[in-house]
Each structure stands twice: as structure tokens, then as C-alpha cells.
Amino acid sequence: MGSTSYGQNIDAHTYLQKFINVETTIPKRTTDKYNNDLSKYTRCLLQLHQIETWGDDRNIVECLEAFAIHMNLSLRQLEKVFTNLAIFYGASGERHLRIVPLVVFLACVRAVRPELFEEIMCNKASYQELSEKLDLLNLAKEGSDYQYRIHWIMEWVKFSLLSEEEWAALPDDNRIKKLGQSLWEYNLSREQVMPVLAQKMSMFTIR
Numbered sequence: 475m476g477s478t479s480y481g482q483n484i485d486a487h488t489y490l491q492k493f494i495n496v497e498t499t500i501p502k503r504t505t506d507k508y509n510n511d512l513s514k515y516t517r518c519l520l521q522l523h524q525i526e527t528w529g530d531d532r533n534i535v536e537c538l539e540a541f542a543i544h545m546n547l548s549l550r551q552l553e554k555v556f557t558n559l560a561i562f563y564g565a566s567g568e569r570h571l572r573i574v575p576l577v578v579f580l581a582c583v584r585a586v587r588p589e590l591f592e593e594i595m596c597n598k599a600s601y602q603e604l605s606e607k608l609d610l611l612n613l614a615k616e617g618s619d620y621q622y623r624i625h626w627i628m629e630w631v632k633f634s635l636l637s638e639e640e641w642a643a644l645p646d647d648n649r650i651k652k653l654g655q656s657l658w659e660y661n662l663s664r665e666q667v668m669p670v671l672a673q674k675m676s677m678f679t680i681r
Contacts, residue, residue: 540623595672
């Protein structure tokens with residue numbers, strides 16, 4: 475069987491629709507930490523997409539569960555998220571930059587708020603604005619497990635999006651300042667991280 479080459483403007487979501495024959499609405503149980511529907515959906519979709527993640531599976535599922543609960547993602551939106559993840563990982567190699575909390579965050583934002591994704595990719599988004607629009611400003615660090623995970627994700631978002639003035643105002647012992655210690659091998663500044671990851675995820679058009 476010969477390989478098929480797709481152009482940059484492939485409608486990946488419509489292409490994937492060819493394989494979906496029946497659609498239905500399924501109630502989502504999200505209260506059980508170890509046995510909830512979102513956990514099952516995300517693990518099933520990860521397996522079905524056969525994404526090579528080089529050991530990122532667990533972090534992907536845990537981050538995605540948290541944002542799926544916070545953003546009340548539908549099954550269709552979860553499928554879009556996994557299409558974004560498949561694009562990103564398909565364009566990556568084992569030693570390429572992969573910061574799972576940011577990759578999952580971008581995949582979710584692109585699926586439900588594409589205009590915000592574009593702002594991030596063009597380096598026009600601020601941490602404050604993004605947090606307000608996604609209703610994340612007042613999310614307590616302590617509380618449910620999913621809130622703790624989102625707090626961890628948003629620490630990475632904050633690390634990536636703070637202005638130079640905001641960054642300089644952080645205390646030296648703030649743990650966010652330690653997040654970028656591994657970036658030296660990729661020759662990237664912290665301000666470049668989110669746009670670089672977003673650009674890789676935007677290699678194909680999804681509708």
C-alpha cells in the first residue's frame with residue numbers, strides 16, 4: 475500500500491470523522507478519583523490514536539483529566555484534543571522538547587478556544603489575560619486532586635508567559651524560577667517555549 479501525502483491545510487478532524495459511524499452522548503462521572511469516565515475516555519483515546527509518547531502517557535492522562543473537568547469538555551472536544559496531541563507527537567522525536575503540562579494545555583485551548591491558541595502561537599498572550607478568559611485565576615492550590623494538577627500546569631504557563639517585568643518581580647526562591655533549568659539544552663528562552671510548542675501543534679488545520 476502506498477503512502478498518502480496530505481497538504482498543510484488538511485482538515486484532520488473531518489478526515490477522522492470517516493472512522494466514526496455512531497455518535498452518542500454519554501453521562502460523565504467525574505467524582506471518583508480512580509474510576510471516573512473521563513479517565514476511561516482519555517486512556518481509551520490515547521490507546522486508539524496509537525500515539526508514541528516516549529513515556530508521557532501517565533502525565534498526559536492526568537493533565538488532561540484535570541482540564542477536561544475544569545473546562546467540562548465533551549467527548550467531541552476530547553477527540554479534538556487528541557487530534558492535536560497526535561499532530562504534536564507525530565511531529566516530535568524522543569529528544570525533542572516536550573513539556574507535557576504545556577502540550578496538554580495547548581491541545582485543550584486549541585480545541586475549545588482557538589482564538590486564544592493563535593494569540594499564544596503569535597506570542598501575544600499574557601498570563602493574566604489567559605487566566606481570566608479560562609477562569610483559572612481563583613483556582614485554589616489546595617483542594618481536589620484536579621485543582622492541584624491544574625495549579626501545576628498553570629505554573630508552567632506562568633513561567634512561559636510572564637513579562638520580563640513580572641518575572642523580575644518574582645522572589646528568587648519562587649519555585650517557578652526553577653522550572654526552566656532543563657531548557658538550556660534546547661537553546662530556547664522561556665518566552666519562546668509556548669510559541670514553539672504551539673507552532674508544532676498547528677502543522678495541520680483542524681475544523
